[in-house]
Amino acid sequence: MLSHEDNETLVRVGPGTTMGGMMRLYWLPFMASKDLEKDGQPQTVRLLGETLVAFRDTAGNVGLVDHICPHRGAPMAFARNEDCGLRCVYHGWKFGVDGKVADMPAEPVRSRLKERVRIKSYPCVERGGVVWTYMGSEPEESRPPLPNLEWNMVPEENVVVSFRVQECNWLQALEGEIDSAHAPILHGRIDDGGSINQWVAKRDLRPTFECMRQEFGMSIASRRVLDDETLYWRVNQFIMPFYSLVPPQSNYPELSGHAWVPIDDENTLCLMFSYHPTQPMYEKSRDIFVNGHRGRETGHASVNAFEDKGALVPYGRYISKYRRETGYLFDPEAQRTTWFSGLPGLWVQDAACQSGVLRIYDRTLEHLCTSDTGIAMTRRMLLETAHAFAESGQRPERFADPDLYMVRAVSMKLPKDQAWDEAGRGPMTARLGEGFGYEL
Known part of the structure; x- marks a missing residue:
C-alpha cells in the first residue's frame, strides 16, 4: 500500500504540484x-x-x-x-x-x-x-521533440485510435492495464462461447511475475505454464509518463495500449490505440472496434458508446453512457448466464473496476499481493522521478530522445530455461515497417 502523502503526490496533477510539474515535461x-x-x-x-x-x-x-x-x-x-x-x-x-x-x-x-x-x-x-x-x-x-510512438507513426490504414473520458484519476486507469493478472478473470465467460475462453492465459490463472526497470519505464512480465517444457510470457510495458502497452493475443493479432492523459485529479482522457506494424488493420477488427460487437463494447469505445454533452463541457463528445451514474449498464442476467462480470464489454469492465467506487481510491486501504509487483515498482519509479524533478530539476534520463519510446509489448512461448528478457530484447524494440519478430 501507499502512504497518504505518496498517494496525494501521484494523483494530484494541477499547476504547481509535483506530478503535474513532471507531466509538463512531455x-x-x-x-x-x-x-x-x-x-x-x-x-x-x-x-x-x-x-x-x-x-x-x-x-x-x-x-x-x-x-x-x-x-x-x-x-x-x-x-x-x-x-x-x-x-x-x-x-x-x-x-x-x-x-x-x-x-x-x-x-x-x-x-x-x-x-x-x-x-x-x-x-x-x-x-x-x-x-x-x-x-x-x-x-x-x-522543447523535446514529439515522442516516436509506433502507433502514432504507422500508416493511417494500419491503426485505430479512439478517445473517451474515464471518471477516475490517471493512475487508477494506468494500473488497471499494467496488471495482466485480471484479464482472463474479469474479461472471461462462464459459458463455452467466444474467443476469450480460448486465450492462452486462461490455462494458468496463477501467473508468476518478473519486473524490470527500463530507461523508458517498466517491463512487467507474467509467466504462465503451458506444459512441462514451455512457458508463456506476456510482457506489458509502462512507458513514461502515462502510456501502457498490451501484448497481442487474438486470432487477428495487433498491438494495443493506452495513453492515460490526466484531465484533472479525478478524470482521465483515455486514448486507446490498436495497430498492426506491417499491414492494414484487419477489416473485421476495425469494424468491431468502431461499431462494437453484437451490442457489446470491445477495447475501444464504439461510436454507439457516447452521449455528446456539447462543446461547453470538457471533452463533451468523449463522455460515455457507460459511467458511474448509469451503473455502467451492468446486466445481472448476463452475469448469471454468460459473462463473469455482467458488464457489457472489455473497456467497460476495466473502467467499472478502476473507477466504480471512488475517483481517487485511498491506497492506504490496499492489500497488495504478488501479482501487484509491477504496480508497486511503477509507483516507486514515478515517485522517485517526480521528486527528483521537483527538488533538483533532474529530468528523466533520455526523456528527450524520441526513439526511447519505440517499444512493443510481447507475448511469447519459450522453453522453460530461456530468459524472457533476452528472448524479447529484439521483439520489444519497435522498428517501423518490421513484423512482430516471433511466432504468435
Whole structure:
C-alpha cells in the first residue's frame, strides 16, 4: 500500500504540484484531429487541471487557449472562429493560435494595449490523426521533440485510435492495464462461447511475475505454464509518463495500449490505440472496434458508446453512457448466464473496476499481493522521478530522445530455461515497417 502523502503526490496533477510539474515535461496527446473543423465551434478541453478551448482556424492551424477572455472574463467557448482567429463575442477581441491579440475593435486605432495583452496559449502539432500540445515552460528551441510512438507513426490504414473520458484519476486507469493478472478473470465467460475462453492465459490463472526497470519505464512480465517444457510470457510495458502497452493475443493479432492523459485529479482522457506494424488493420477488427460487437463494447469505445454533452463541457463528445451514474449498464442476467462480470464489454469492465467506487481510491486501504509487483515498482519509479524533478530539476534520463519510446509489448512461448528478457530484447524494440519478430 501507499502512504497518504505518496498517494496525494501521484494523483494530484494541477499547476504547481509535483506530478503535474513532471507531466509538463512531455508532449500530451489530447484530441482527434478529425474532431476539430476549420472555423468550427471551439471545443472545451481540460488538461492537467487547466480548462482550455481547442479550435482549428481558417488556415487549418490548431490553437489551444484559455477558456476565459483576458478582457472581462467572457467564455471563449462561445467565441466566433473566423478569419484565422478566435473572436470573443462580448467585445470582439480576437486572438490567434499563438495567443496574440489580432484585433480590439472597441479600442482606439493607436492603442498599444494589444501589444501587452495575450490569452494563455499552448503550442499544438498534429501527427497520425492526433493533436498534441506542450504545456511546459521550455521555450520552443529547447522543447523535446514529439515522442516516436509506433502507433502514432504507422500508416493511417494500419491503426485505430479512439478517445473517451474515464471518471477516475490517471493512475487508477494506468494500473488497471499494467496488471495482466485480471484479464482472463474479469474479461472471461462462464459459458463455452467466444474467443476469450480460448486465450492462452486462461490455462494458468496463477501467473508468476518478473519486473524490470527500463530507461523508458517498466517491463512487467507474467509467466504462465503451458506444459512441462514451455512457458508463456506476456510482457506489458509502462512507458513514461502515462502510456501502457498490451501484448497481442487474438486470432487477428495487433498491438494495443493506452495513453492515460490526466484531465484533472479525478478524470482521465483515455486514448486507446490498436495497430498492426506491417499491414492494414484487419477489416473485421476495425469494424468491431468502431461499431462494437453484437451490442457489446470491445477495447475501444464504439461510436454507439457516447452521449455528446456539447462543446461547453470538457471533452463533451468523449463522455460515455457507460459511467458511474448509469451503473455502467451492468446486466445481472448476463452475469448469471454468460459473462463473469455482467458488464457489457472489455473497456467497460476495466473502467467499472478502476473507477466504480471512488475517483481517487485511498491506497492506504490496499492489500497488495504478488501479482501487484509491477504496480508497486511503477509507483516507486514515478515517485522517485517526480521528486527528483521537483527538488533538483533532474529530468528523466533520455526523456528527450524520441526513439526511447519505440517499444512493443510481447507475448511469447519459450522453453522453460530461456530468459524472457533476452528472448524479447529484439521483439520489444519497435522498428517501423518490421513484423512482430516471433511466432504468435
